[in-house]
Amino acid sequence: MSRMLSRILPHPKLFLALLAMWLLMNQSISPGQILFGALVAFGGAWSMVALDPEPVRLRRPRAMVTLAWRVFLDVFSSNLAVARIILRGREGDRNAGFMTVQLDMTSPYGLAVLSIILTCTPGTLWVNYTSSTGALLIHVLDLVDEEEWKRLIKERYERLLMEIFQ
Known part of the structure; x- marks a missing residue:
């Protein structure tokens, strides 16, 4: 199940962060803002696939x-x-x-x-x-x-x- 989800949404944490940022910037949680924010966040998450960044390793x-x-x-x-x-x-x-x-x-x-x-x-x-x-x-x-x-x-x-x- 998680494998199928990662194919649809490759970076779920990024998706949630972008959606939350969208809603905060627009100061609205109306259905239209949630839907449009989800579309923007979905595009942002998929753009990270094209960039293919190396994983971050935080220490200390x-x-x-x-x-x-x-x-x-x-x-x-x-x-x-x-x-x-x-x-x-x-x-x-x-x-x-x-x-x-x-x-x-x-x-x-x-x-x-x-x-x-x-x-x-x-x-x-x-x-x-x-x-x-x-x-x-x-x-x-x-x-x-x-x-x-x-x-x-x-x-x-x-x-x-x-x-x-x-």
């Missing part, structure tokens, strides 16, 4: 909790820092700029999570990653100390992501 649950807490704190403090920069206006010494960080991580899942962390943190933006060299180009709104930013990314995020995904 404690590192996941530590990383989530760090990201929460960093996003909160970055919001405050960006608000200060905006409220100061032109009188502040803002040094926006680009910088390169040499990453040791090679896991595509770890890199994807790092890109989400850096992009969702106010004041930073993932710009480019070169897989052949491991060079990550990011933009920082207030780039005062480049070495401090490199240390932050490597020690606060990359080290934990490597524990989780590699």
